[in-house]
Amino acid sequence: MALLEVRELAVSFGGVVALDHVSFSVEADQVVGLIGPNGAGKTTLFNIITRVYKPGAGAVLFDGTPVTRLAPHEVIRHGVARTFQNLALFRSMTVLDNVMVGDHIRTRSGWLASSVPMPAAMNAESASRKRALEVLDFVGLAARASHPVATLPFGTQKRVELARALVSKPRLLLLDEPAGGISHEEVDGMSRLLRRVHTELGVTMLLVEHHMGFVMGISDRVVVLDFGKKIAEGNPSEVQRNPAVIEAYLGAA
């Protein structure tokens, strides 16, 4: 069974069809790239999987469970974490605090117990701090742990957001343009980092990306959307040769 299965998913906003009966699946341990011109419905798809939007029709199954049955805050408990195109960090907090928010679902020792600033809660807090530091070390930001996150360069903030997603030990990671808006050297670094996330941490990934070299280099399979419809799917070299894909990106010859 596929880890993530998207079935006949459709949604429209007003009269605009954002997704038009899209189906595909992500097998466990795969890296799947989701590409398509702007407005193709990629981020919308992420927003449906993470319960920001409700689908008009169709279903999303994660490990056999329909995600539409989950409350938004329950999605991550089932093992789905994500990053955002324009970052959604807690800007007034330090790098470490940002990552620790991601960890909180693992520390939950009960509502009241963790709200009393007593030794038990403080111990749980320091265990959480330790896990957060380990993940920051993994993404190469341990030295920046106490920096206010807003003062860091955009590319570094992206790695903070990745660490925040990873600390919850997700089984599926949704990455919304991990290489978007960062410098050329940082793109290579991000690519290497994500490869390590896949091989060393065994996380399955679905990533939206415009940077073709990046997405073709890292993905096992690529799904192409255009105007809300799936127009192609296959391994990177098949997709790159697909006439429908070339037409969607370059226009008809």
Place this chain on the structure above:
Amino acid sequence: MQEFLQQIVSGIASGGIFASLALALVLIYNAMGLVNFAQGEMAMLATFIAFTLVDHGVSYWIAFPVTLVVAFAGGILVQRIVIRPVERAPILTLVIVTLGLATLVNGVAGFIFGYVPRSFPSPFSAQTVNLLGAFVSYRDLGVIGVSTVVLLLIYLLLQRTTIGLTMRAAAHHPEASRLLGVHVSWMLALGWGLASAVGAVSGIMVAPILLLEPNMMQTIIIYAFAAAVLGGIESPLGAVVGGLIVGVTVNLAGAYIPFVGGDLQLAVALAIIITVLVIKPNGLFGRPSVRRV
């Protein structure tokens, strides 16, 4: 010099009271961008609960924590029942709702307890002790001590526990918090509960000084606004520092500026609010809000 020191110490004591109520305002402002105009009235009602307990022979040091727990639960109930249905309404609607809540709580307290001012016990003696040449009352020292402990506990909760961290996260970025598994709505309720409990501390501390009656907090809330605005309405630390500055300033102005006396102290607080809003709208610890366009 001796009198000056005494004025400073009693200013710090009032400052602790203002700081507690200001912190309550900041907690809710942070959680939902709203000034809770009912905060003072909620504190007054909690103080009446403490009064009733003590009046029935319960020891002060048992009545005090019990009242805080009741106030905490009451704050959560108010958020769930009154605020939650209008959570997404425009800010003006929310402001009117909290004003209505203030009037309602005030009326209910008047209905149940009447408007006759009652003397509220203080566990600290009114006697003075010689502290570095200044004669300071145990009462002032007690208020300073209690406020310090409460503010310290809130600081530890917000900065040193996971639940405090997620509360801050939910307040800063509700959408992202939700996707990280934070139960945002309950965090808001928790914020209301906490604010209500901290506010209750200010009510219980001020009641022995002012006499307890339903309108008791109406001047205190102005001082608390001044403190919160001065500190930067988003900053808990600012609320505490602002509270102390307002307490000391108002006290010194009352003692040393002849025309201020005891009557115009509230005007000093209002002057602080206006001055801060004109000169430094973000307060001492607030960050200017810059938005990328």
